[in-house]
Amino acid sequence: xxxxxxxxxxRDINLHYGAFHALKDVNMKIYEHEITALIGPSGCGKSxxxxxxxxxxxxxxxxxxxGAIHMDGKDIYRDxxxxxxxxxxxxxxxxxxxxxxxVYDNVAYGPRIFGIRKKxxxxxxxxxxxxxxxxxxxxKDRLKKSALDLSGGQQQRLCIARTLAVNPEVxxxxxxxxxxxxxxxxxxxxxxxxxxxxxxxxxVTHNMQQASRISDRTAFFLLGEMIEYGETQELFARPKDPxxxxxxxxxxx
Ligand SMILES: Nc1ncnc2c1ncn2[C@@H]1O[C@H](COP(=O)(O)OP(=O)(O)O)[C@@H](O)[C@H]1O
Ligand SMILES: [Mg+2]
Numbered sequence: 001x002x003x004x005x006x007x008x009x010x011r012d013i014n015l016h017y018g019a020f021h022a023l024k025d026v027n028m029k030i031y032e033h034e035i036t037a038l039i040g041p042s043g044c045g046k047s048x049x050x051x052x053x054x055x056x057x058x059x060x061x062x063x064x065x066x067g068a069i070h071m072d073g074k075d076i077y078r079d080x081x082x083x084x085x086x087x088x089x090x091x092x093x094x095x096x097x098x099x100x101x102x103v104y105d106n107v108a109y110g111p112r113i114f115g116i117r118k119k120x121x122x123x124x125x126x127x128x129x130x131x132x133x134x135x136x137x138x139x140k141d142r143l144k145k146s147a148l149d150l151s152g153g154q155q156q157r158l159c160i161a162r163t164l165a166v167n168p169e170v171x172x173x174x175x176x177x178x179x180x181x182x183x184x185x186x187x188x189x190x191x192x193x194x195x196x197x198x199x200x201x202x203x204v205t206h207n208m209q210q211a212s213r214i215s216d217r218t219a220f221f222l223l224g225e226m227i228e229y230g231e232t233q234e235l236f237a238r239p240k241d242p243x244x245x246x247x248x249x250x251x252x253x
Contacts (some may be wrong), residue, residue, distance in 0.1 A: 001231050003214065005032040007200045008053060009171060013067035015048060017060065022048050024065075024224045030217075031098035035192060037211035037232065040221035040247065046204040048088045049221065050172050053083045054200065071170075090163035094175040098147035098162070103130075103139050106158055108146045110166035125165050128210035133189050153184025156209035160191065171195065173203040177210065189214050208248055212236050220244045 008030040015023035024047050029166075030036050050059040051057045052069060055076060069076050076085055089111070107126045108116075108250050116122055122239045126143070130136040139150075147158055158177060163171055173192070177185040192201055193214055205211050209216050212232055218227040220241075228235060228244040239245040 003031060004034065006030070007032040007071060009070040009073075010052075011068045011070070013049075013052060013065065013069065014050065015045075015057065015066075016064045018062045022112065022224050023052070026226045028219060028226060028229050030200065030202060030240065032200050033196055033198075034216040035196050035203060035214050037215035037218045038202065038204045038221060039206075039208060039211050039218060040227075041097075041204075044221040045224045046221050047174050049226075050174055050202060050204055052093075053170070053172060054086050054091060058082050070242050087166050088168055089172060092156070092176050093161050093164060094178050095203070096152055096179070098158050098167055100146065100230070102144050103147050103158060104149070105225040106162050107165045109203040110164065114166065129161040129165040130158075132195070134187065134194070135161060140219050147250045148184070151184070153180050153187060155183065156180060156188060158189065160195075164195075168199065170200045171188070172203065175204050175206060176207060178223040185210075193247040203224070205229050220247060222247070 006029045008029045010026055010030070013026040014021070026049060038049060040046055048057065052065065057065065059061050059168050067079065082251060099109060107129050108122045111122060115166050116125070121161055127136060130139055135154060138154060141160055147155060150158060160171070180188065189210065192203065195201060199231055203215065215232045217230065218232045218235045220227045222233070222243055228239060228241045235244065236248055
């Protein structure tokens with residue numbers, strides 16, 4: 001596999017929650033226009049690592065982060081504002097979390113914060129974002145309806161549309177399909193594979209079939225360490241570390 005541009009260069013990240021050492025010397029390069037999957041058993045630090053990429057951990061008390069993460073060559077902890085970063089690096093969570101507002105107002109929320117007020121312009125952004133999230137056809141006649149009345153799978157695609165509306169560069173997904181049925185799951189997987197043309201995607205998943213279906217590279221985490229990282233097909237076919245092999249063959253986790 002040829003190597004594209006490095007989007008994130010993660011260097012010697014150590015993260016402590018109080019006295020607890022949750023990430024240990026993590027080093028990795030995440031490439032633009034790829035899907036990078038993070039796998040590993042519960043509690044091994046996948047979500048913690050994902051949140052270091054958009055500084056969501058800034059909101060946690062007693063958290064201490066050492067090392068550096070560069071995005072496009074810029075140190076995100078020292079040379080970037082957290083709010084600006086989080087517009088560039090959007091996030092989608094396990095439980096779809098639409099606002100208790102209409103479909104339209106969910107998607108227009110971010111653009112309005114940026115000061116966009118003209119209806120025609122907002123209409124365009126809402127349509128473009130819903131199309132990109134593969135949900136325009138289902139929702140175009142329900143834009144005024146409450147987002148809370150949608151199915152779980154529709155809510156998750158709406159949350160992806162809401163993220164896309166502010167023109168991010170990266171989309172972080174933390175187990176985005178684990179609350180969804182198989183059909184909704186495959187829609188999100190297909191969507192992620194289409195979005196990587198324009199974005200960089202990092203996805204945490206419990207589901208190894210999902211990682212192998214959709215990702216270009218996979219990182220295996222265990223107890224706060226990144227044990228192995230490589231091209232997905234290679235990592236699943238020929239894991240180098242016996243702990244990776246045990247995990248992917250289902251011996252623990
Ligand atoms: N805010 C927090 N304060 C203290 N410990 C935390 C916090 N968030 C996560 N942890 C701990 O850090 C470890 C890694 O958690 P997490 O990143 O959520 O794992 P994963 O996503 O792989 O299941 C776990 O032991 C968890 O209990
Ligand atoms: Mg998690």
